[in-house]
Amino acid sequence: MFGTEFLARVAAAEEALRQLFPATPLQLNEHLSGRFGARIYLKREDLTPVRSYKIRGAFNFMRKRIAEGAATGRFCCASAGNHAQGFAFACRHFGLKGRVFMPVTTPQQKIEKTRMFGGDAIEVELVGDFFDDCYTAAKAYSREAGADLVPPFDHEDIVEGQASVAREIRAQLSGETIDMVVMPVGGGGLASGMTRFFAGEDTPSPALRFVEPQGAPSLRTSLERGTLTRMPQIDGFVDGAAVAEIGQIPFATLKQFRPEDVILAPEGRLCGTMLSMLNIEGIVLEPAGALAIDALNNLKDEIAGKTVVLVVSGGNFDFERLPDVKERALRYEGLKKYFILRLAQRPGALKDFLNLLGPDDDIARFEYLKKSARDFGSILLGIETKAPENFAILLQRFEADGIRFQDITNDQIVADLLI
Incomplete structure (x- = not known):
């Protein structure tokens, strides 16, 4: 399964692919390399004709x-x-x-x-x-x-075709030691194909790490339980990699790995990675395309001084989703919160409330939920700030002023209903 016959089939697949497009670039990324103290290459599968592998x-x-x-x-x-x-x-x-x-x-x-x-x-x-x-x-x-x-x-045949990514990487870094390859996982075709390719070579295989969305951990769960496991429910935000069950053929290859070899990327943190790559590098990525890059947050102590290849795929991002991506990133980073609070219905109450805000606190949402109340009114309040610790100070002021409040930022049901 991992021998020369498989390598020969992958070679034939790659040769045939040249009818459609040249090998995708393998680029040393100076920004990520400097940030994480390693030589970090991006295998740009977002640059195929269809922006994914x-x-x-x-x-x-x-x-x-x-x-x-x-x-x-x-x-x-x-x-x-x-x-x-x-x-x-x-x-x-x-x-x-x-x-x-x-x-x-x-x-x-x-x-x-x-x-x-x-x-x-x-x-x-x-x-x-x-x-x-x-x-x-x-x-x-x-x-x-x-x-x-x-x-x-x-x-x-799908696994074999996806394995051509590994063959290109090896050719593009010929003569250089690759310490680690990080790749996204959805159904497992790419991950199993690349695993087979590196295992079939005569040269030592690099360490392999896999990245799944936190809301769709099919491979991680299957490895933890020792058997192929179907997730009863998944978060579909990372639509390019959110599957309920990894494929049987891919799992037959990947079951040799430890659960710890699979990194779960929180959807909110992933949004921050997408925005960072867009703003700093000008690289447009969909959520699935940012998985391998986001995993660097978990690997930073392990990769210092090493050569690391990240498979980046894909780049099919609908910019109508950008407000949602920004919102998720801010919430994850602790820079935006939503509250329901009770505010006295009296002249000057709103002014007194505004005086509780710090210089970096900005009201992003303010809505009366019950405008007919005589003594107190329920308010939906959204606040953005520049540092997470500002919220601790603000909530102390709320309590000292006797304002009753409930943080609904992470209450998915209530937040979805009101926000």
Whole structure:
């Protein structure tokens, strides 16, 4: 499984991919290297034609079906976005018809890009709220229409195609020791493919670390329990990597690792990483694309003085999501909080309240929830500040002034209802 035969198939996959695009850049990032005291390279999979590595597996699967003479002439897939775009691009390249099943909740930018890459070669059908819904629909369509279903990650040919990322990295850093490779994990196709490639080489394998969204820890949970585990519920914010269950084929490879080798990236911290890369480096990343970079926060003591490669994928970000990303980042960093508080209904009460705020406290939201109350009114209050410790001072002032309040920042149900 990890030997020369697999390496040969990966070499063939990479050679075929050159029909579509050159090897993606491997760039030494001075900002991250200086910040973490290491030589940090970014493998820019966000610079493929579809802005993610997913095109590699989809293309490899389809080219092999065609070469084998097994293709029916029609393909289909299910995807929350990135796999769909790679699939659509490959359909148009091969001149074959395809149908893409996507969740209704897929960001509009990814839907439109899928249509753009596929052109007249593909049809897009929106089904259900989650990936599992559209995957069920895709499998049903495959049976009924006799179409070849191109899986997003759980197939040997997909794993083989994604492994071409590792082959490019090795060639681009030829002669230099790679101490660690950090890669994102959703369904596990990329992670298992790269693991197999490095394990099959004659040279020592670099240390491997994997990164999942904290709200969708399928691999980490499966490793902790020692068996493939389906998550009963996931947070879909990191739509490019949030899956309920890692693939069976990828897990067969990845089950050798410790749970500690899988880093869970909090969604709020991930938002801060996205904003940092956008503002400092001008690199536009979707949440899944920032996973490997965000993991540096967990690895900083382990990587000092070492050469580290981060797989960055993808870059399909809908800028309509930017306010939500900023909001999540501020909350995670402790710079923004929401409160429900009781304020006396008397002349001058509002002025007295405003005098409690510090010089760096800014009111971002102020809304009466019960305007008809005679003695006290309930208020929804949102405050941004420049340092987290400012909130401790502010709350002491609230208490000293007798203001009753409730912090609802992390109360998901109440916050979603009111904010």
